[in-house]
Every structure is written in structure tokens, then in C-alpha cells.
Amino acid sequence: GESVGLHLPTLSVQEGDNSIINCAYSNSASDYFIWYKQESGKGPQFIIDIRSNMDKRQGQRVTVLLNKTVKHLSLQIAATQPGDSAVYFCAENIGSTGRRALTFGSGTRLQVQP
């Protein structure tokens, strides 16, 4: 079946380095992608989103890149901080307005070493 998945289950980086979290998706009908951050004991928190008509979108310290040719999504975090340690999920959106459900990938744990 079609799914959203991540290449690396755990990513360990040094504080101050840049982090890159990758995600592969296979549903070519998906038109909206979101990255969520989930800290321990909390619900997923929206980080950044991107629509399928875009290749890149930047936020504060974060950038999402979308490569529709190879169905790949990545989240780049600049100058990673200890507070960035969490599990990161990519999610794709399928369905029409008002009936949108998110299909989540399996998540990547980001560990920031001081």
C-alpha cells in the first residue's frame, strides 16, 4: 500500500550543527505535507508545511524541501539546539477539503548532544 516513511529512526547531532530529517512518500496524489515535532509526553506540534506546488519553504531555523520527482521530503533545522530534541514526523494530506486526514510516517528521533 501507499505510505509515508522515514529513512532514519534516530538522528544524533551536536548542538549548533544543522540537522536533516528525511521522509519518503509514495502517494502521488498527496498535495500537502506537514512536519510535526513531538516532545516526550506531549502531542504533535506543527512545525512547517508545504504544498505540492512548491519545492521549498522556510520558517524560523527550519526549511522544508519537497522533491516530487522522487517523492522525497526533508526537514532541515539550522543551528540545532537541545530544545530541538524530539521525535519528528512527516505527514501527508489526502482527501478533499473538510475530509482531510493525515497519514503519518513512522517518526525520527532527533537527539541533540551538548
Next chain:
Amino acid sequence: DTAVSQTPKYLVTQMGNDKSIKCEQNLGHDTMYWYKQDSKKFLKIMFSYNNKELIINETVPNRFSPKSPDKAHLNLHINSLELGDSAVYFCASSSSAGTRSEQFFGPGTRLTVL
């Protein structure tokens, strides 16, 4: 102010019992969701309601019955609880207006069935 709230945060109960989890959002959204997160952190959609109407009903045992008394509330009732129901349940909400469907998540309810 809490945007999406859930009660209780923790729920420990015996097999065979019936329990409910409540969710409320004060964002003025018209769509609400229930997700289940298993021990491997995998998040999966269970139900979605739009304007109190059931929109999405994934393959979930009929022991699970969502109820939406109004657009701001979506409760989840579970009958005859089983060990496999142990998980973290997240409520989320979004607006069907426009083309973005960013979902805001509650803090989760950790259900443990003994």
C-alpha cells in the same frame, strides 16, 4: 488558553470495562479527529468529524464510538476494553476552510488496560 484539551490525561482500567475520553477545542474549528499512537510512536487516524458529521471511520473495532455533541467537542467512548487498546489517544482539530489543513493536537490520553 489551551487550544485542544483532553481529559483525562492518564487512564488506567481493567479489561472489559467501558471508558470515555473527552476532547474540546476552542479554536473555532469545524473538523475534529481522533488518532491512536502505539508503543512504537506510530500515529494512525481513527475518526474524523466535520460539523458534527462523521467523515472518516477507519478500520476501528465497533467497540470504539465517537460522539460529537457540538463542533467544539469530540468524545471517544470505548466498550469492553482489551489489552490491545493500550495506547496514547490524541484528539486534533482543524478548519476545513481554505486549502491548508494544519491540525492542532491535544496533549494526549495515555490509556493502560490491565
